[in-house]
Amino acid sequence: LAGQGVQRRLARGETLVRAGDRSAPCANLQRGLMKICHTTPAGQEVIVGLLWPGDFIGQSLDGEATHDVVALTPVTLCQFPAPVMARTLAEQPTMERALLTRTLADVRQLRSRLAQLSRATALARVAGFIEETARRLGTEAAADGVGPGMIALPLSRGEMADLLGLTIETVSRQMTKLRSAGVIGLPGGRRVLIRDPDALEQAAEGVA
């Protein structure tokens, strides 16, 4: 399948899929980070999911796309037109099974996020996001020229707010609160130093 694809790069802010597109392309995200988002009639944006390297894009093989997919950082991906994708899937049962497995995992993850969003406090959401980001960045962290326990958040405060269902101000306040409590350090420039992973986990679990 990789042979059928076209290598492509997107700059920060570029849109790969727009809500309402028919036969939107599919792609494998190789480097960078993207957001799946929905803009309300009122112009407010909600981020319903993030895409990390290795993730597959193209939840709309059938029908039209319901969400935008936008690059949050410079991105490289391997893109396939929807028809090619459909044909390949039909011919390669292994591929289809793999995609099904992945999609089922997505469903489970979305349900977890739903459970989180419906009850968690602002502090728990922010702490959970930092934790999750640290886990996903993992070994890459060092690549950003940051030390152990240090990560570079790929999202602005505003994007974090859209993702967590909060306002910019509240996100900022919770970050400050975690810093004051000695749980994290904020050396500036979107970097976060995780001083006390256990306390961070506690905060994410909702233990005030």
Added chain:
Amino acid sequence: LAGQGVQRRLARGETLVRAGDRSAPCANLQRGLMKICHTTPAGQEVIVGLLWPGDFIGQSLDGEATHDVVALTPVTLCQFPAPVMARTLAEQPTMERALLTRTLADVRQLRSRLAQLSRATALARVAGFIEETARRLGTEAAADGVGPGMIALPLSRGEMADLLGLTIETVSRQMTKLRSAGVIGLPGGRRVLIRDPDALEQAAEGVA
């Protein structure tokens, strides 16, 4: 596939799948309503999805179940052991494709719910739920011995609260508010009369 399945009935409150189960069964829901839910360590329950007649149960072909599946009403379903399901899928590409399509639809729906939950007010959530329920019950409504525009909510106030991420009291207050505004009628016993569908839609959209 239907031939391989076993017809089964569950009473209200019975559990089909428990979180942590390995090789949980798959099933087709034929009559009744079920909930997919998660109980937090603190004992609070969050409903992450509802299952209506025609829906497929078994988002955990691989790995272990992450959520409980419980009957909200008396239920009849056609159940298959996970191994049978796996074998059938492997042998019947059409079936696998159908399941993939369904699962992708689930993903889209979950994302919509996520967008809704992250920003909507209590009134919008309640109004949206009534609207959605009315749509899904659709023609069945008449079967419950209720007139035009009348539906019988399949959930208690507490279950609605768990689903919408609110408390019982808040759900109750929003229902009262909609009644006072002349949008709905509450003749008692979980029944809801939709007096002004347009106003209900407006409320669901967040128009105060």
Added chain:
DNA sequence: CGGGAGATTGACGCACCTCAAGTAAGGTGG
């Protein structure tokens, strides 16, 4: 008719949003 679960209503507090000002960081032109 009585008991009990579910639903409604009220009073009150707190977490988060809104509005607004101030501060730090990054990029551009002189």
Added chain:
DNA sequence: CCACCTTACTTGAGGTGCGTCAATCTCCCG
């Protein structure tokens, strides 16, 4: 290289929507 401007972030004060606690009411179902 520095002044300037823009954008992002922080911090503060005040209002509000929803949660919490508690009392009352309604509807079943025996």
